[in-house]
Amino acid sequence: MEPKGQPQAKDTFMSAITWTNVRSRVRESKIPPVYGILIVVFVAAVVLDAIFGRGQITSGTILTNMVVRSVALGIVAMGQTFVMLGASIDLSVAYLISVTAVMASYLMQGDPARVPLAVTAVFAIGGVVGLINGLIVSKLKVNPFIATLGVGLVLKGILNASFETFVGAVPRSFQTLGYGTLGPIPISILVLLAVTIVSALVLSRTRFGSHLYAVGGSEITSRLSGLRTDRVLILAHVVCSLTAVLTGLFVVSRLRSGAPWVGTDGLYDLESIAAVVVGGTALSGGKGGVVGTLAGVLIFGVLDTMFNQLGVDTFLKQVLRGAIIILAVASYTIRSREKAA
Amino acid sequence: MAHISTTAQERSLWDRLVNGLRNIAPIYVVLILLLIGIGTQNPTFLEPAGFLNLLRRAAPLMVLTAGQLFVIVTGGFDLSVGSMMSLTVIGASLLINNDPANTWWVILVLFGIGIFVGLLNGLIVSYLNVPSLIATLGMLLALRGAGLYWTGGAPRGYLTDNFRMFGRGWLEPFPMIERFPYAVLVLIVVSAAAIYLFNQTNLGKQLLAIGDNPRASRLAGIRVEKMRIVAFVLSAVTAVIAGILQGGFGGVNPDAGEGYELQAISAAVLGGAVLLGGRGSMPAAIAGALALEALFTLLNLLGLPKPLRDAVQGLIIIGAVAYAAYRSRRTR
Numbered sequence: 001m002e003p004k005g006q007p008q009a010k011d012t013f014m015s016a017i018t019w020t021n022v023r024s025r026v027r028e029s030k031i032p033p034v035y036g037i038l039i040v041v042f043v044a045a046v047v048l049d050a051i052f053g054r055g056q057i058t059s060g061t062i063l064t065n066m067v068v069r070s071v072a073l074g075i076v077a078m079g080q081t082f083v084m085l086g087a088s089i090d091l092s093v094a095y096l097i098s099v100t101a102v103m104a105s106y107l108m109q110g111d112p113a114r115v116p117l118a119v120t121a122v123f124a125i126g127g128v129v130g131l132i133n134g135l136i137v138s139k140l141k142v143n144p145f146i147a148t149l150g151v152g153l154v155l156k157g158i159l160n161a162s163f164e165t166f167v168g169a170v171p172r173s174f175q176t177l178g179y180g181t182l183g184p185i186p187i188s189i190l191v192l193l194a195v196t197i198v199s200a201l202v203l204s205r206t207r208f209g210s211h212l213y214a215v216g217g218s219e220i221t222s223r224l225s226g227l228r229t230d231r232v233l234i235l236a237h238v239v240c241s242l243t244a245v246l247t248g249l250f251v252v253s254r255l256r257s258g259a260p261w262v263g264t265d266g267l268y269d270l271e272s273i274a275a276v277v278v279g280g281t282a283l284s285g286g287k288g289g290v291v292g293t294l295a296g297v298l299i300f301g302v303l304d305t306m307f308n309q310l311g312v313d314t315f316l317k318q319v320l321r322g323a324i325i326i327l328a329v330a331s332y333t334i335r336s337r338e339k340a341a
Numbered sequence: 342m343a344h345i346s347t348t349a350q351e352r353s354l355w356d357r358l359v360n361g362l363r364n365i366a367p368i369y370v371v372l373i374l375l376l377i378g379i380g381t382q383n384p385t386f387l388e389p390a391g392f393l394n395l396l397r398r399a400a401p402l403m404v405l406t407a408g409q410l411f412v413i414v415t416g417g418f419d420l421s422v423g424s425m426m427s428l429t430v431i432g433a434s435l436l437i438n439n440d441p442a443n444t445w446w447v448i449l450v451l452f453g454i455g456i457f458v459g460l461l462n463g464l465i466v467s468y469l470n471v472p473s474l475i476a477t478l479g480m481l482l483a484l485r486g487a488g489l490y491w492t493g494g495a496p497r498g499y500l501t502d503n504f505r506m507f508g509r510g511w512l513e514p515f516p517m518i519e520r521f522p523y524a525v526l527v528l529i530v531v532s533a534a535a536i537y538l539f540n541q542t543n544l545g546k547q548l549l550a551i552g553d554n555p556r557a558s559r560l561a562g563i564r565v566e567k568m569r570i571v572a573f574v575l576s577a578v579t580a581v582i583a584g585i586l587q588g589g590f591g592g593v594n595p596d597a598g599e600g601y602e603l604q605a606i607s608a609a610v611l612g613g614a615v616l617l618g619g620r621g622s623m624p625a626a627i628a629g630a631l632a633l634e635a636l637f638t639l640l641n642l643l644g645l646p647k648p649l650r651d652a653v654q655g656l657i658i659i660g661a662v663a664y665a666a667y668r669s670r671r672t673r
Contacts, residue, residue, distance in 0.1 A: 141670070143615075149603055157654075158648070158649075315486045319487050326465055
């Protein structure tokens with residue numbers, strides 16, 4: 001995909017700004033192609049809103065809201081990117097988000113002093129769930145689709161057997177995560193940015209990151225080259241579960257209290273996978289990255305906001321969403337020689 | 342390892358027995374154990390009437406799994422079937438509009454919608470090269486939205502008795518056992534057709550070949566795109582049948598098919614199908630669906646609350662697949 005020969009810096013500097021020039025520069029900068037789709041979707045949203053809506057979509061409040069809505073999905077989608085780069089998948093995240101939301105508000109009981117305990121506890125739970133997912137996938141060789149679906153069912157069962165509705169509450173101070181601002185910028189947006197940047201750095205600058213791409217590209221080759229592929233995959237699953245926990249904490253900080261259905265109702269499992277694939281990460285692993293995923297998530301955010309501004313029926317929104325997921329992925333798979341399954 | 346004293350003939354007999362047992366798909370053993378378990382809890386389930394009732398309740402999932410297997414062996418998934426089931430139930434209640442005379446053409450229309458959805462899934466996967474996981478996930482969202490949009494959020498009306506007959510009706514009188522559920526009749530017909538298509542026609546072999554190696558299949562002259570589309574259409578058609586059965590059994594419910602897509606995939610995998618294609622057995626997959634329903638029944642009889650049944654289901658699915666993976670590593 002990447003252009004082979006890199007033009008000399010001098011040439012690029014001297015030549016006039018032509019379309020091809022801009023295009024090759026964009027390619028060199030390694031901006032994933034999904035940003036093109038994001039721009040198209042955004043422009044379409046602005047135009048449609050100007051014609052049929054109130055023309056307010058470019059206002060600061062709405063733009064900020066758009067991103068804040070994307071935060072919950074965005075954080076877990078970063079983790080989902082890790083496992084999908086390793087040619088695995090995690091269907092248990094939605095249930096883990098529910099578990100986190102419920103356990104956090106149950107343990108906090110509205111008492112600010114109990115926040116550290118609750119946060120430590122839910123991250124510990126997440127770590128264990130990720131470890132179990134990773135062990136089942138890598139050591140027992142269970143297809144990740146089935147493995148994480150099974151773990152999700154177990155989480156769902158335990159959760160629903162223990163809690164029926166909203167339990168406990170998070171203290172007001174904890175809601176800063178969901179509603180607070182730092183200057184003009186909502187803290188939630190900063191959290192999403194931080195998670196994205198850290199993930200991008202882990203993937204591009206650490207040994208684990210390179211190994212993950214290698215394992216996703218070809219598990220056998222990596223193993224024969226001496227990589228401990230199992231460990232890489234397990235770590236990716238742990239990372240994914242930890243991001244799900246962070247999403248759960250964000251969700252509960254906005255809802256004030258956790259209920260067993262908050263994760264599954266948000267469709268975080270399927271939507272995070274969709275966001276990752278729309279963002280350009282291959283389902284077969286080894287290709288893509290979190291920067292693309294961010295754009296995938298933002299596309300969903302723009303669409304949601306546009307539908308709201310235009311007053312599109314809630315159910316029709318789902319239909320359009322489904323269609324757009326397919327079209328977005330089709331826009332770059334349609335040219336690929338490789339046949340999908 | 343063999344005992345020195347064993348004569349050749351004895352050994353061969355023993356070996357044959359062991360080999361024979363090894364070749365039985367483990368799902369049948371699991372199924373028999375589950376049925377024995379059910380029998381110890383409530384023997385009426387093993388009497389003809391009780392067993393037919395169990396089959397009747399399992400029929401939607403078994404039919405759905407048969408369809409799902411066609412897609413799974415090609416290396417794909419069909420996540421849209423649960424929504425398709427719900428849409429069938431919703432569509433039936435709206436189109437029949439409480440008039441039994443409408444039932445027959447409505448059923449035809451529902452099959453038409455199903456075939457259209459299957460075609461669309463197949464075309465998207467085959468010609469837009471979208472991975473089936475994403476294509477059918479998009480379809481899942483779209484169909485769910487479409488169903489709810491159609492009803493305006495709350496389903497109206499009810500399903501007429503002649504529509505519900507398939508799901509909950511009994512054929513009376515019936516020789517030997519007084520009455521026989523229509524749903525099981527449908528199940529037998531669909532299973533027989535699916536097994537015939539899968540085992541006796543080129544279709545099944547071609548689908549398996551595509552799942553095993555799409556490039557080689559293409560070079561061997563299989564029309565890969567067309568066959569994939571056929572698989573998705575078959576899957577969608579079984580979803581309509583499952584929806585009709587489920588609607589008959591459970592009445593109007595906009596979530597009638599929710600979660601069924603993952604159960605069908607789990608059932609096929611329990612029956613030895615390999616995700617990402619190339620391996621699968623139709624009778625074993627259908628038995629897998631029955632085993633899953635038998636498991637629910639057993640857990641219910643044991644008095645486990647519904648949530649814990651989910652947890653046990655999760656553990657058993659993982660365990661079964663881990664065991665299958667272990668077996669295939671050992672034999673290799």
